Structures are given as structure tokens and as C-alpha cells.
Amino acid sequence: MEKNRIKLYRSLHKAGGRDERGLFLVEGPELIKEALREGWPLEEVQITHSFVEESHAGKELIKLIDLADVPYYLCSNSDMGRISETKTPQGAIALARYREPVSRVNSEEEPEIIVICTCISDPGNLGTILRTADWFGIGRVILGEGSADPFAPKVVRASAGSIFRLKVESANDTKAIIKRETKSGRKLYAATTGGQLLPGELPQSGLRGLVMGHETKGIPDDILSICTETVRVGGRGKTESLNLAVAAGILLNAVSNE
Known part of the structure; x- marks a missing residue:
């Protein structure tokens, strides 16, 4: 060469x-x-x-x-x-x-479920979340400030090709996105270790979405405060925390009624 x-x-x-x-x-x-x-x-x-x-x-x-x-x-x-x-x-x-994101759903229709990622800096986790979202047929993934580049080599590899099918958007103002979505009637559930709801209590119909945050710092307070509700993945063991991408898979399974 x-x-x-x-x-x-x-x-x-x-x-x-x-x-x-x-x-x-x-x-x-x-x-x-x-x-x-x-x-x-x-x-x-x-x-x-x-x-x-x-x-x-x-x-x-x-x-x-x-x-x-x-x-x-x-x-x-x-x-x-x-x-x-x-x-x-x-x-x-x-x-x-690079090309403009193309959704698999009708552009005139609002996707029933969306995922908003904020401050997810680990490329492997982000790629796995994209792959999981693709598996559950999620119409749209929004990447807020501080998230890894979706076209970084490790993200592309971890997505296992899902990056080519998903509508992935980058947002400079996550708060504005969340406010717009909730104003339109969408319920957004923020994943936190101390969340009020369990996965089985998430709605399985209507406009809804998940908000996922940083691997260790979680979701910033100013974003957390404007989400509809918080949700946690309950555990029985003694390990300190659950991998972010694994938690996303559990919650996406619950919210997508699969």
C-alpha cells in the first residue's frame, strides 16, 4: 500500500x-x-x-x-x-x-420506543447497547453530550453491524430533547441504581423510552429531574453494580414487551 x-x-x-x-x-x-x-x-x-x-x-x-x-x-x-x-x-x-441516519420506521411516524444515551463514554458499552436496541426493534437511539463516537472502530465492532440499521442521532442538548419528547406525550424512564420502578412495572404500550447514563457516574441530576420516572434493575447478589449494557438489555426487554 x-x-x-x-x-x-x-x-x-x-x-x-x-x-x-x-x-x-x-x-x-x-x-x-x-x-x-x-x-x-x-x-x-x-x-x-x-x-x-x-x-x-x-x-x-x-x-x-x-x-x-x-x-x-x-x-x-x-x-x-x-x-x-x-x-x-x-x-x-x-x-x-458517513451518511444521514435512516430509520426502519416510517419517517412520518413517531417510533414507539426510543433510547437516549447521555455520557456513555465506553465504546464497548455503547456498541452493545446499539446492538441490543436493534435486537428489540428500537426505532431511534439518541446520543447526548459526553457519549462515545458511534463511528469509533470499537463501537462499530461492538454493534455487530447494528450501526448500519439503526437511526442513531447525536444531540448537543439532551435536556432539550427530553423536554420535547415528554411534552409530546412520551414517558421517559431513567435507569438508576436507586430507581423507583422495577423492570416489570414499566409500561409496554404507548410512546415511551429509556434514558441511560454514564457507567459509574450515572445520569446527571439536571437530566434525571426532568425524566418521567426512574427505574432500577433489582439484584440479589453482593456485586457492587451491573454492567451498563447488561442493564440496558434487561430494561429494553421489559419495555419492549418481548
Whole structure:
């Protein structure tokens, strides 16, 4: 690979480079296939010689890329190691372009359930929450101030392709979003360790949503105070806390009536 191409890929490891170029990385054959399946715009794909020559999966990926009319280039394992954000590259990496979020629900309809994330800084947790929201058919996820970049490599990987299906929006004023949603009749339930409701007490119909906060600091008081109600995940063991993404899964299961 040319040095300037390697430099481009490496620049996308950081948020500044992604924002400047409007591009992000999609690493691994399965994620690339998810992006192709959802019609996400890919600029190009880099694939190692060994992945194509030594595996059936590599040959199948080439066929899918050809069908989508996306340019691809063969590179060495050492070059793949230079451009990959992971310690163990999977043999293929794509350049994907930012695009406006597209919801699976009718744009004229309000999604029944939404998720608002505020100050969720851990990329793995955010990606897992996106994956879980996708599993439960959530129409919209809003990322408030202090949340991780949804196009960061670790978030994209942890989402397992859900980032290509969900309508994910970034918000500069979480309080304004919550006020607007509650004014329109939506009930928003803030997840806290000392919440008043248990998962089984959450409503399973009507406009509703969950508000999730920082992994250790929780939801800021000024946001907590304007939510409809608080909810907690009860536990019986002695561990100090529950992983945020696990708690989100339990609450989404409860609120989605699954």
C-alpha cells in the first residue's frame, strides 16, 4: 500500500480524522457483509492476499464486493496490521462514508420506543447497547453530550453491524430533547441504581423510552429531574453494580414487551 493510503486509514482511528474526512473504518468480513447488505456506502475495501487465497470466506467476500460494485485492493498482512485498529486483523477492512441516519420506521411516524444515551463514554458499552436496541426493534437511539463516537472502530465492532440499521442521532442538548419528547406525550424512564420502578412495572404500550447514563457516574441530576420516572434493575447478589449494557438489555426487554 502507498504511504498516503496507510496514513488515511490510520487517521480514521481518531475522531478528528473521521470527522474531517467523513469516513470511518469497518473491520472484518462479517461487518463488511453487514454494511453491504444494508446498502451502506463503502468507498473501498482492502483485503489481504492470504485471506483471499487461503479461505473460502475471503473468496465469498470478493464476490459480494464485486456485486456491490465497490473497489477492492489486495494488500500484505503487514500493511493490514498497519491500517487496522485491532491487534489481530481479520484480513479485510473497508472505508465507509458517513451518511444521514435512516430509520426502519416510517419517517412520518413517531417510533414507539426510543433510547437516549447521555455520557456513555465506553465504546464497548455503547456498541452493545446499539446492538441490543436493534435486537428489540428500537426505532431511534439518541446520543447526548459526553457519549462515545458511534463511528469509533470499537463501537462499530461492538454493534455487530447494528450501526448500519439503526437511526442513531447525536444531540448537543439532551435536556432539550427530553423536554420535547415528554411534552409530546412520551414517558421517559431513567435507569438508576436507586430507581423507583422495577423492570416489570414499566409500561409496554404507548410512546415511551429509556434514558441511560454514564457507567459509574450515572445520569446527571439536571437530566434525571426532568425524566418521567426512574427505574432500577433489582439484584440479589453482593456485586457492587451491573454492567451498563447488561442493564440496558434487561430494561429494553421489559419495555419492549418481548
